[in-house]
Amino acid sequence: MIAQTEMLLTPSSAPSTDGPINSVGSGRLLGRVLVACEYSGAVRDAFARLGWDAWSCDLLPSEGPGNHYQCDVRDVLKEKWDILIGHPTCTYMSNSGVSWLHKSAERWMKLFEAADFFGELWNADVPHIALENPVMHKYAKRLIGVKQSQVVQPWMFGHMEGKATCLWLKNLPLLTETNNVKTEMMKLPINQRQRLHYLPPGPYRWKERSRTFSGLANAMANQWTLATRPNS
Numbered sequence: 001m002i003a004q005t006e007m008l009l010t011p012s013s014a015p016s017t018d019g020p021i022n023s024v025g026s027g028r029l030l031g032r033v034l035v036a037c038e039y040s041g042a043v044r045d046a047f048a049r050l051g052w053d054a055w056s057c058d059l060l061p062s063e064g065p066g067n068h069y070q071c072d073v074r075d076v077l078k079e080k081w082d083i084l085i086g087h088p089t090c091t092y093m094s095n096s097g098v099s100w101l102h103k104s105a106e107r108w109m110k111l112f113e114a115a116d117f118f119g120e121l122w123n124a125d126v127p128h129i130a131l132e133n134p135v136m137h138k139y140a141k142r143l144i145g146v147k148q149s150q151v152v153q154p155w156m157f158g159h160m161e162g163k164a165t166c167l168w169l170k171n172l173p174l175l176t177e178t179n180n181v182k183t184e185m186m187k188l189p190i191n192q193r194q195r196l197h198y199l200p201p202g203p204y205r206w207k208e209r210s211r212t213f214s215g216l217a218n219a220m221a222n223q224w225t226l227a228t229r230p231n232s
């Protein structure tokens with residue numbers, strides 16, 4: 001396991017939104033957040049900015065500075081966490097890839113593994129859990145056995161594009177939209193408002209398509225901090 005730690009960033013090295021990471025006035029952290037399967041640091045940094053001891057974990061290194069475990073997240077799930085947010089790999093569970101299932105037996109095995117992994121995150125011993133994935137096909141839905149809590153879109157959080165994103169929530173409230181730009185977005189040509197769908201093929205396409213939108217990350221951090229730490 002590799003742990004990269006950068007607790008305090010200067011404003012110049014912090015991500016572009018809203019000031020330095022972990023810059024709580026009192027210096028007291030709100031609790032521990034684990035963001036599983038995140039290389040971008042988007043959700044980690046949004047929580048860290050509000051004063052959480054926030055860690056991302058991915059098999060890949062973190063794209064930017066911040067607390068990051070580079071390992072299988074199952075190796076750190078047993079630590080004490082207050083909130084777990086997970087973006088498990090969707091390759092075998094997503095509805096957009098369902099036709100591939102019927103082309104190879106190996107993909108069914110991968111689907112079973114992906115559903116087990118989803119279940120391990122969902123059943124982790126953490127008081128508040130949110131898992132995120134695209135719309136799943138019927139086989140995946142049946143295997144994971146829990147219904148999504150809500151479906152959100154980037155345009156609900158200020159981004160002029162669409163991408164249906166499902167959230168499974170345990171002991172966390174539904175997210176409320178923060179800046180609905182659907183009307184403006186609909187004036188754009190389809191290849192802009194469905195930018196991710198139209199990305200050209202290439203080795204980094206999956207990464208670009210899976211990166212969490214900053215507006216969604218900020219909504220998670222703001223709204224779930226309010227819900228779990230109402231007096232902070």
Ligand SMILES: C[S@@+](CC[C@H](N)C(=O)[O-])C[C@H]1O[C@@H](n2cnc3c(N)ncnc32)[C@H](O)[C@@H]1O
Nearest residue numbers: 037038039040058059072073087089210211212
């Ligand atoms: C769909 S991407 C999510 C990306 C995320 N939304 C972000 O902004 O960084 C899934 C990620 O899960 C990671 N992953 C897959 N299996 C993992 C595991 N067992 N432990 C930790 N990370 C894992 C992959 O490396 C990949 O980066």
